C-alpha cells in the first residue's frame with residue numbers, strides 16, 4: 319500500500335457529510351493567550367517486533383491495542399497504538415530500516431540513570447492514579463516474571479522502574495502537581511546558566527494571541543531547529559501551502 323493517496327483525498331472532499339476542510343474547521347475562536355500543549359497525545363517508539371511490543375504492553379501492563387495500520391505517508395512502515403488513557407497512546411513504529419541492536423549510551427540508556435544521546439529518549443514514565451494502583455502495577459509486572467525496582471519515593475511522585483522489550487527503560491509513577499517554589503533548586507539553576515530573571519520568565523512564559531492573518535512560513539534559519547530531510551525535500555515541504563498539505567496522506571480507517 320502506498321500511504322499517500324491523492325485520489326482518496328479528492329474523493330473525501332466530495333463525499334457526503336461535512337468535508338472537514340481546514341477553512342471549515344477554523345471557527346475563528348481565539349484561545350486564551352496562556353494556551354500551551356496539554357499532554358502527550360502519543361509517544362512514538364521504534365520497534366523491530368511489533369507483536370512483542372503489543373503483547374508486552376497488553377499482557378504485562380494491561381494497555382489495549384487500539385490501532386495497527388500502515389503509517390500515513392511512510393513507505394513499508396506500520397504503526398501500533400496502545401492506549402494509556404483516552405487521547406494518550408504509545409505509538410510503535412515498525413520500519414524495515416529500523417536498526418535492531420541498541421548502542422548503549424547512544425541510542426539507549428538501558429535504565430533510568432544512565433547516559434544516552436542528547437535528544438534521545440532516556441526513559442519514559444507512565445501514570446497511575448493512586449499509590450494502591452502503583453503497587454498493583456508492581457505486582458502485575460512481577461507476576462509476568464519481570465523484575466521491578468521500587469517503589470521509590472521522589473517526594474512529588476512515587477515510582478517503580480523496569481525494562482520493556484527492545485531495551486525500553488520504563489517507569490510507572492503516581493504523582494502530584496510540582497510546586498515550583500520548592501522544586502527549582504537555585505544551585506541547579508545556576509549550573510544551567512539560568513539567572514533569576516530568566517527563571518521567572520521560564521516559570522511564567524509569555525502568552526500568544528493568534529493574529530487575524532496566519533503567520534507566514536519563515537525562511538529556513540539554520541540556527542534554529544528544523545526537521546531533518548534532504549534540503550530540497552525540506553524546501554519542497556515547507557513551501558507547500560498548508561491547505562495543500564492537509565490532503566497529502568491517507569486518513570480513513572483501514573477497516574470499513
Ligand SMILES: [Fe+2]
Pocket residue numbers: 430441442443489
Ligand atoms: Fe522518571
